[in-house]
Amino acid sequence: MLTFEQKQAIIESFSELTKKEISLKRLNYHYMDSLYEKTIVVEKLHPNGNGFVFVGDLLRYENEANDKGLVNIRDYDELQLREIIEDAIQYLSEEVEEQEPIVEIWNSRDGSQLQLAFEQRSWNVYHGDNLEEAFGTYEAAKEYLLEEGFRTKK
Template sequence: MLNVERKLEILESYPQLQRKNVSLGRVNFHYEDSAYEKKIVALHIHPNGNGYIYAGLLPNYETDAKGFVNIRDYSEADLRTLLDATIEAMSHNPDAADVVEQVPAEKKSVPVTLSSGGGIWINDEGHTLTLKYDNDMWCVYAGQELEMAFESRGEAGEYLQEEGFRPQGQAQA
């Protein structure tokens, strides 16, 4: 088991991570260039050697409900492997790239282009809704009020289409 000083040295050796001291002598490390809203890579690195690394985007790690792995008994090699994989995974968000999704034919076979920032959706009467990625969810807002929240952009786009909305600037079908 690595002591806390060695864990901190390893974390500080990653120039893309920013150290943030928190309560009770614990330290977090943030990845500000994350392609996701999630920025915390290392959580509560404690003076007793306990701590957590985010692995919620990685397939081969058992995580807690928030996507973190306990690194108390990790070796340096295991810790670096996990950190490298986490930073790589957080660097590329496939949902953030422009995506064209095909809505099933029984609904409408109009391809919908969804941009990385969500955006304004409009219906035939001129009403608008805003699609925005917020707190790890795709949220649909009517003005300032949250109308619906979805885990994926595809679900949000499908809902908006079912309600008669299309991205602003897209021609009517």
């Protein structure tokens, strides 16, 4: 496992990333030229070596990424860390092809209604016009909605 200092040196070799210190001596690294609202590439890099890289819904990482599109890099070696950061930067640099939006209406037993919409590579859950949650995959969004007691008619 790479040390915090080794990971930091590798990450900082990417000149397009900007370091920002956050709480508990952790660091975030932002890609300020992102085409999306999401700019954090490396999130919560901790002195114990733990940290995350945002990969969104890249299929290459579907078995590693959590429902927020983050991959834990604690046990990554140098080559793996460089590759995932390159992939993350490329992901945030690519235009998403315009497509017909996918929208589903989900209802709860008490009559509450949420909208699930696929927009720019993410599955967003809305309550009215307010964004409630965003997910990298449909399955993660569906699981969230089901856990919250919502169902959809197909």
